Amino acid sequence: xxxxxxxxxxxxxxxxxxxxxxxxxxVPIAGSLEAIALLNQHxxxxxxxxxxxxxxRGLFDMGTLNAIHNKMHRELAALGGRIDAIFFCxxxxxxxxxxxxxxxxxxxxxxxxxxVDLKGVPAVGDAxxxxxxxxxxxxxxxxxxxxxxxxxxxxxxxxxxxxVFADLAEAVQSIIEASA
Numbered sequence: 001x002x003x004x005x006x007x008x009x010x011x012x013x014x015x016x017x018x019x020x021x022x023x024x025x026x027v028p029i030a031g032s033l034e035a036i037a038l039l040n041q042h043x044x045x046x047x048x049x050x051x052x053x054x055x056x057r058g059l060f061d062m063g064t065l066n067a068i069h070n071k072m073h074r075e076l077a078a079l080g081g082r083i084d085a086i087f088f089c090x091x092x093x094x095x096x097x098x099x100x101x102x103x104x105x106x107x108x109x110x111x112x113x114x115x116v117d118l119k120g121v122p123a124v125g126d127a128x129x130x131x132x133x134x135x136x137x138x139x140x141x142x143x144x145x146x147x148x149x150x151x152x153x154x155x156x157x158x159x160x161x162x163x164v165f166a167d168l169a170e171a172v173q174s175i176i177e178a179s180a
Contacts, residue, residue: 010147
């Protein structure tokens with residue numbers, strides 16, 4: 001099975017330091033939904049791994065998070081694409097859970113759900129914590145310069161073998177070429 005793991009905010013949709021708190025604030029990055037549809041057309045399953053501490057902070061509830069994800073599913077389906085699973089961590093950093101990136105719990109759960117060895121699975125993020133979680137779980141970490149990506153790149157200390165692309169569309173082209 002071919003699998004790609006994506007972070008959400010800053011990779012698929014525009015990010016906000018004030019959190020994405022409702023469906024109206026969820027705005028796709030140009031070309032990102034088309035890129036996911038292209039992955040699907042090339043036989044890839046797509047899973048999302050996203051920290052959503054806004055839930056534990058009381059900024060939005062599970063119903064609102066589901067409404068945000070429903071909007072994403074609808075807009076993607078209109079382009080012929082799909083996301084096979086969304087994994088999220090609702091905890092704040094000081095909860096010290098095992099699922100919040102940079103920890104690998106959420107990534108390991110994706111591997112179990114899809115019965116996939118995570119070694120080399122392409123995993124795309126825009127923050128250092130994404131890349132650390134992906135690398136520590138054995139995935140191929142990929143940084144996009146959208147969202148927090150440019151800042152992440154400028155700070156350095158990326159995990160070894162991190163690939164860097166302008167955006168998800170460019171990363172997906174490389175993933176598809178590498179799988180051919």
